[in-house]
Amino acid sequence: MKKQFETNAIRTQLKRTENLEHSVPMYLTSSFVFEDAEDMRASFAEEKDRNVYSRYSNPNSSEFIEKVCQMEGAEAGFAFASGMAAVFSTFAALLDSGDHILSARNIFGSTHSLFNNIFPKWNISHTYFKIDELDTVENRIQANTKIIFAESPTNPGVDVVDLEVLGAIAKKHNLIYIVDNCFASPYLQQPLKFGADLVIHSGTKLMDGQGRVLAGMTVGNAVLIDKIYRFSRISGPSLSPFNAWVLSKSLETLAIRVDRHCENALKLAEFLEGHEKVNWVRYPFLQSHPKYDIAKKQMKAGGCVVAFEIKGGIEAGQKFFDSIKMLSLSANLGDSRSIVTHPASTTHSKLTVEERAETGVTDGMVRVSVGLEHIDDIIGDIRQALG
Template sequence: MSSQLDPVTQAIRIQSEKTQHREHSTPLFITSSFTFEDAESMRAAFAGESDDNIYTRFSNPNVDEFIAKMCALEGAEAGFATSSGMAAIFGSFFALLQQGDHLICCSSVFGSTYTIVTKYLQRYGIEHTLVPANDDAAWEAAVKPNTKMVYLETPTNPQLEVLDLEWAGKFSKKHNLILNVDNCFATPLLQRPIEYGADLVVHSATKWIDGQGRVLGGIVLGRADLINEIYLFCRNTGPSLAPFNAWVLSKSLETLDVRMTRHCENALAVAKAVQGNSAVAWVKYPLLEGHPQFEIAKKQMKMGGGVFCLELKGGVEAGRKFLDALDLLTVTANLGDSRSIASHPASTTHSKLSSNEQLAVGITPGLIRISCGLEKADDLIADITQALAKSAS
């Protein structure tokens, strides 16, 4: 397929090679292994001399189609799809870091990522330094002779801090470091970190890429040499994407563009509507004026994403009251769904962290994260407004 086509078009038109049935929609390839015509073709496949599929843990037509579409969207040389977003993050760390290496990580990251960095990496002799999101001097001071990788999210989960990808790319290049960016919240339709110098991009495809809360999935994209190491690591350790999940995710990419437009429009409208509510201390959304990194967000994001967050004046108890008062929004541990979702990170996704650890990664007691779905904005505003009133009573 021509690379001159817009990436959105490519994500719709890229397909696995048709079978003899000439199907219009890619079929499911639910098989654990693949056969060979003779011993020589099998030998060549195992030797890496052909592109023949061997085993679904290594590759599968459904998985390959999903990867090809995501590479087109991110502008990546190669990719490997995993069983979940955390598997993608885990694989990107453990395939490339080894004993004695040092990782610089943004302190504002998803709770499970924080746990991998602070608990599990050190078991294998991999050092880390946590650095505040936009403290340039602290990032420079964190560099050591054994530093190998920089890891960050932008926007961050759930505080929606926006890191300057142009600065991060130059910083990583200057120090010859691998820049690894979690692009889950923005998706490749809103920003493409590789254009700013990222070597790797990771996604939880469970979120916006699926878009309907159906399947788990993850993917790592980027430089071909790095992806090959990740492929070899994951091929042997096993966190690969199942064909059915890949089929669902590939089909979902065909509507990602239109879905993200609605998600972003809803998030901005609702964030504006609750700004100034008497129960709310502050509202944060990347493209809402007053966001600390508003100018950076305008520079590197086409739209602001489908998530906004707010701080309730009443703290933890107000957060629980707010969730209990919602009628329309769903209370669940996910985001990026067609249905709007509310969560209270201090008592859920980041509950395993101590109070000091929560504050260190930007989790305040009354923080509420809203993932705006595809409903009408007025209905979302009405439900959130009445829940805010009850949270303050």
């Protein structure tokens, strides 16, 4: 009988050892031993499906990967030491010199830096498209375009991309379609259902959920994942066994945590929408969101991030952040603790003023990762900080 999301997250475990442990143990070993010379030869020749070296695979990372694959409906996956290790390794494994990336403009600042500062060294180019103008995407496809890439919801503006439309374009032109699903998590959205070939996550965010470890994940088409795996076992960005163990345990509570995140975030968004000192509020499941219908089509709920702009410019923004008492001033998100971030001076500070404007990052924008505290306390801190 097919089990539900929450059940699989809890009951997908490694086979018990002779100790019959209820909770999966940590396998803090760098390498594994072999029965004899032939066993060792066959294992390195990949004639056997077994653990050889923890840079390649480890029981803890294998369990974590299996869980995420089940959640996303993916054939295979590979776990990385951070979200950006997943982004970099995925693209580097699939691209050759002379290839071209077609990407949404609204992407994480470090991904933008990767496209603009690192890949050009290898003669890999990119073109951006606006997510509000998907009808122009096909016109931007070049003869050497290999990958189409997008995030949804976007960081930090919490905009929404119609994943199905991009999926149809990618399929029509035989492009590899990659989606960064970090803001939604597999619980709220499964991009493979909308045509994606690969899905990338920063496990550091909602997957961990408590700000403890760094991790990344790419899942999807088995043929593509095999290329990513072979690149990564050589270049070495694999996830540590300890962090994999932590994350696998974290996934057991993902659904119940994200439900509360979303409940709190919607209430905060509704409060901010009526506040006299706020210019605008952006949250996918707020009916005023311009992509509300698309968000409802492809997401279960709106996620944990709310973006808004304070009236009064930089001075008002600085006063707001200096007045925060309970919420954390940090650049992370998806934590049990609510976090406020100023994207223009932190996560997107490496972008020029013009580049920030293109992605909707204004000087007065505030990104709130809404945590699991009581909503009255979250709203109370933001209310007093707004003055």
